[in-house]
Amino acid sequence: MANYLKGLQEIFDESRISVNETILEQHSRDESYHTPALPDVVVFPENADEVSRILSFANKQHIPAVPFGLGSSLEGHVIPYRGGISIDMSLMNKVLEVREQDFLVKVQPGVTRTQLNKELKKYGLFFSVDPGADATIGGMAATNASGTTSVKYGIMRDQVRDLEVVLADGRIIHTGGLASKSSSGLNLNGLFVGSEGTLGVFTELTLKVYGIPEVTAAGRASFPSVAQAVEAVNGIMMAGIPIARIELVDAQSIVQVNKYMNASFEEKPTLFLEFHGNRAGLDQDVAFAREIVKDLGCSDIQFETDSKVRNELWEARHNLAYSFIHSFPGKKLMVTDVSVPLDELSPAISDTRKKIDSSNIEGAIVGHVGDGNYHVLFMIDLKNPEEVMEAKKLNEEIVEYALSKDGTCTGEHGVGMGKIKYQRREHGNAYDVMHSIKRALDPNCIMNPGKIFEEEAY
Incomplete structure (x- = not known):
């Protein structure tokens, strides 16, 4: 490690290279249950050129390199099990450009979801993907995050118009452009989104954004059984109602939420719903949804458009994880x-x-x-x-x-290391194609080794 630390210091700002024990420990884990492992060194680049120099050096020396956002991933994605360099993207945290007429925004990978939406609100816009955690945009693209709003707006892969990516050998490429569609070449956006740092490091992202809806209505509906709740979901979607969120919490989980919040929600399978739209259209959507869920045995339903009451209505859903964490110290x-x-x-x-x-x-x-x-x-x-x-x-x-x-x-959540063993079963021969792409773009296998790909890939 001493040799390549000296090499890093020759090509990179020494003040942004750390071997401090606390810093190393912070980059040894994510939010998952997977066993932590320390990197050898942590670097803090500020632009694509610096990332390029780091990866070019790491590739020549065969040193593992792992991109790091906030460490909010859930399958061990950022844990550097082979040591090496942890590339912390926290200094690359600028919203570079808002193109409101194109409904696009250009950001650096260290920008967080709430930071982005705070900036977009000035333009009457919002970014739709909400995985729950205040993750970085780069990390969300790396894992192809989705969340509660994907039923209406789509997942992370649907939002990416262009990526600036630094490859393992230091080359900097763009995977798309600003046009809303293209029939030119292979879809590299789709390839790199969800690649979990195994093919390159994202240094800039151009994303689709949306107009903030005039009215938002939230609802909560309880059912005698999970089957009836899911049937109601199918009924709402088949009716063409443009629902923005529709979440199911099972009865046993509602019991736990009631204990944690000192609440009295019906302890039955429950749907949490949200509708976005204009006033007239949304009133019709809510009325239609109310009829559908009533016909399917809904025992209790309420809708709210007031933001304070609406947030309270969603509180049970958002507090589910905390209700378990605090109940089992x-x-x-x-x-x-x-x-x-x-x-x-x-x-x-x-x-x-x-x-x-x-x-x-x-x-x-x-x-x-x-x-x-x-x-x-x-x-x-x-x-x-x-x-x-x-x-x-x-x-x-x-x-x-x-x-x-x-x-x-x-x-x-993505594959990381926790779901590697299922890849062959799920993808069959296509998994060999993925291996081939990995070897072509990263022949020395320095990029986040041990994630997505089995040992045979190396």
């Missing part, structure tokens, strides 16, 4: 996610709840049910090997069920 939150076809969602959630109830693990289920994506939250004691193994077994069973229904091992 000393335990770590382990989160997994899968996606299944919509017609498989109800049996998948029911199967998952049965598996949780027959285990010794406390767990919650919440779903972005408009796109078939659902999450399972486990509370585990990392110092208890048996409990950790049981949670991992549950995770595996949930993933295997999703794959058996032609679903995916992750619809939102």
Whole structure:
């Protein structure tokens, strides 16, 4: 390490190179349950040229390089298991340009979601992807993040118009442009979004943004069963109602929320809904949705447009994870996610709840049910090997069920290292094509090694 630290100091500002123990520890983990590992050194670039110099040096010396945003990922994406250089993007945090007439914004990767929306609000615009955490835009693109609004606006891959990417050998490329569509060349945006730092480092992103809706209405609807709640989701979507968010929280999770918030929500499967639009159209959408959910056995429904009351209505959904974290001190939150076809969602959630109830693990289920994506939250004691193994077994069973229904091992959190073992099963021969792309762009395998790709890729 001493040799290449000296080499870094020769090509990079020494004041932005750190081997401080606290800094190294901060870059050794993310929000997941995966075991931390220290990088050898952390660097803080300020522009694409500096990233290019770092990667060119690392590539020649065969030194692993791992991009780092805020460390809010959930599958060990930023953990440097082979040591090397952690490239912290926090100094590249500028909103570079807002093109309001084009509904585009150009940002550096260290910009956070709330920072971006604060700037966009001045123009009457907003960025739609909301993964919950105040993640960096670069990290969100790297993992192809989505979240609660994807049912209306799409996932991160749908928002990216262009990326500036530094490749492993130091070359700087652009993957798109400013035009709203193109039939020219291969779709490199789609390739790099979701690549999790294994193909290059993002240094600039051009994104689609949207006009802030005139009116927003939020609703909460309770049902006798998960099946009826999911049927209501299908009914709303088949009716063509342009819903912005539609989330499912199962009954056992509502019980936990009631304890944490000292609330009295009906302890039944519950949908949390949100509609965006103009006043006249939104009133019609809400009335139509109310009819649909009532016909499907909804026992309690309420809608609000006042921002304060609307936020209170969503509070139960947003507090779900905290209700478990605070109820089980000393335990770590382990989160997994899968996606299944919509017609498989109800049996998948029911199967998952049965598996949780027959285990010794406390767990919650919440779903972005408009796109078939659902999450399972486990509370585990990392110092208890048996409990950790049981949670991992549950995770595996949930993933295997999703794959058996032609679903995916992750619809939102990404592969990282936690979902590598399912890649061959899910993608078949296409996984070999992914290996070939990795080797072509990163022949020395320095870019975030050990993520997405099995050892055979190296």
